[in-house]
Ligand SMILES: O=P(O)(O)O[C@@H]1C[C@H](O)[C@@H](CO)O1
């Protein structure tokens with residue numbers, strides 16, 4: 013039976029969403045219960061066509077990121093790190109029937125791509141959260157492992173988000189529902205962020221810090237870039253904006269964190285955002301890293317999260 017919560021936000025958020033003593037995944041939709049079948053169209057999965065509890069009931073960690081190749085590489089990496097059977101090279105895309113998103117499962121870890129931007133990740137999250145709910149998953153931690161532009165920090169730094177903010181540096185996500193603007197909280201799990209920072213101290217090789225992450229609707233004008241097809245502001249205005257963002261506590265900019273924080277928070281998922289920075293936006297706009305450096309930077313959040321997951325599973329010390 014679907015757990016229905018009042019349709020508002022933080023003040024109504026369940027503190028103890030327990031399911032047989034465990035933290036369950038909530039859906040907040042009174043219509044779902046009455047549906048004979050739920051087709052998760054963009055994932056090419058469904059409640060009648062697939063045995064979701066059998067396929068996904070043991071999932072404890074969900075990692076999401078924009079790029080299908082990155083999320084496949086992460087799944088293959090986790091396969092090795094968890095010392096699962098086989099080499100993991102032929103890992104199967106569970107969503108192969110659609111080319112919207114890809115999804116891989118390695119033991120209790122699900123790795124899913126979400127494309128670029130709020131609308132794309134939002135569609136994926138609606139269907140993923142219903143999937144976890146239908147599969148009766150509990151105690152799930154979800155982490156976005158992404159790339160971002162840094163502000164005032166060295167390229168290659170990994171930022172663990174404490175609060176996702178919008179372009180006005182406000183901790184909110186505005187969802188348009190019918191012709192209303194519904195404002196939702198973008199708070200993330202502070203304890204999880206601290207645990208990840210502690211874990212980063214045992215993962216040497218790159219700087220990691222906690223800070224606010226600004227989420228925008230666009231990569232170019234929306235992030236104050238001077239190199240888009242359109243630009244109507246001066247270099248001075250750009251730098252003034254980015255410096256004000258830094259002053260407000262923003263350390264990196266990407267395009268998904270606010271809706272990710274809002275939706276996961278409302279549905280009872282312990283959530284974190286961990287993004288590597290590809291450049292310092294106070295210095296430049298263009299990403300001119302070599303392919304090898306780009307690949308190595310993208311592995312940094314993966315390394316940190318893999319160590320965190322192994323620790324959580326009590327596997328540290330026994331493995332590479
Ligand atoms: O997870 P990714 O690396 O896709 O996140 C950022 C935000 C946008 O989706 C994209 C822009 O290049 O990168």
Ligand SMILES: O=c1cc[nH]c(=O)[nH]1
Nearest residue numbers: 159160161265266267
């Ligand atoms: O500058 C950047 C780099 C990656 N992703 C972003 O959204 N912005």
